[in-house]
Amino acid sequence: MFGKSVVIGQYVPLDSAMHRLDPRSKIFFVALGIVTLFLVQSWLSFALLGGFFVLLVLLAHLPFQYVLKSLRPLWVLLALTLCLHVFFTPDDALVLFGFLRVSLGGLFKGLFIVARLVLLVVATTLLTLTTSPIELTDGIEGLLSPLKRWGFPAHELAMMMTIALRFIPTLLEEADRIMKAQMARGIDFESGGFMKRIRGLIPLLVPLFVSAFRRAEDLAVAMESRCYRGGIGRTRLRMLRFERRDYAFLSLSLLVFVLSLSLSWLTW
Amino acid sequence: MMCFEDVHFWYGEKEDPRAVAALRGVSFVLREGEFVVLLGRNGSGKSTLAKHCNGLLVPRKGRVCVDGMDTRDESVLWEIRRRVGLVFQNPDNQLIATTVEEDVAFGPENLGLPPSEIRKRVDEALARVGMSEYRKREPHTLSGGQKQRVAIAGVLAMHPKYLVLDEATAMLDPEGREELLQLLRELRKDVGILHITHNVEEALLADRVMVIDNGEIVAEGSPREVFLVGKDIEKWGLELPQIVEVALLLWKDYPDLFSVLPLSPDELVDALCSYS
């Protein structure tokens, strides 16, 4: 009844060049990609970036429908953006449908934004489909750890994410169990108005919170028993290391990004 | 050697008259390679005792020593925690990481070992508990018994000398329980085991049995010695193991049936067959 995949992300465990990259390289790639996508202004640049992303999807051995699936929640937004631009750009009208004007300039602008959003999602998807949640957490910790010097809790943040990832499925199972138990006692979660439904969640949430606190307490004791004392002096089973492929990937990405930016400035 | 010397503990403020005394003068020793079962009903102080073994709680009076190190000495606390591994009751609440092998690595990671050494220990520990092929699995996809075995692997990877299990079998189905007990039987050669339970049947395997009630050790000895109390065991909120109950009933009517109390069906059958 709860979509686990929504919360956990859609990692596809394959063995590909993209999967083997250091998670930090991929996070870097996404960050730079997003900035580039917001700066470029020409179709040529979009074409270049789009081509590059397609190449990466192929390198990742990902079926294209996986990538398209991640766009699905966006259809409405994309369609709306396009319509707004097409119909409400105060511009030379191409065609007139009564009071509706179809604007050519608006159409272009709308398509521009759609292309930008689509590429944005594809770039992010390239990260989430090829990087397991653990790697992602390790990567974020690795990238943030230079900030530790100024007191930023990089390790604690990563540990929180790990524990959240570990316990989300457990808590979902538990929510399911409590819900069934409460339904067996005649509590109705599925009908009634909005307020009634919200109020109906109380018999679910209260036991769930009580048990979550109990778990948190047990977990803290278990972690302490296993010599956990924060990030100090802690090593990892898998230490992150930049390999030659990471440098190659990052250089290539940088090249493509710079190229598309210059194309955009040249043609604009 | 892990030793408790006249350990007193109560929850709450120091001289609070409402404070419940959870331990009242507990003394015992656990040697390496020994398998001790601690029996006690709910609320008798079992978990409180378990938490004293690695300094999660420290005695209000008396002392707990692990290989000569006092648990009250902060400077050796981590070494004590490495030497004494604790496994808890709820299999869901003691696995920390998102995959089995990452979880087993958690302890060695905290010890600051180099990655190659961690790798070696994780593989060893998982092989030891028979979970090697599950190493990439997520904890929530495992059965209760498997989760407990992973928890034990997580402790073994720190190379402990003592293993304390606080009702680790309580939430398992009979099959998972049997697997876990089998594993403990295999581990007893190398580590001292303190297995805490309220299931008397599990005490039959022990080198030594202790009974705790109301914060005090009320009986201690080999399973044969302890279960000789017979029906009196009920005053501590426990029952006799089935085989012992049968044997004691027979013994009452045929006083010369056994020379020693049988602890397994085989021993009982042997005794019956040789009776003339």
Ligand SMILES: Nc1ncnc2c1ncn2[C@@H]1O[C@H](COP(=O)(O)OP(=O)(O)O)[C@@H](O)[C@H]1O
């Ligand atoms: N955190 C706590 N605060 C106050 N009293 C506690 C706490 N934990 C346990 N107790 C009390 O201490 C006694 C022993 O508890 P415990 O060691 O958990 O027993 P067992 O594990 O044998 O069931 C019980 O009377 C219990 O109510």
Ligand SMILES: [Mg+2]
């Ligand atoms: Mg207990």
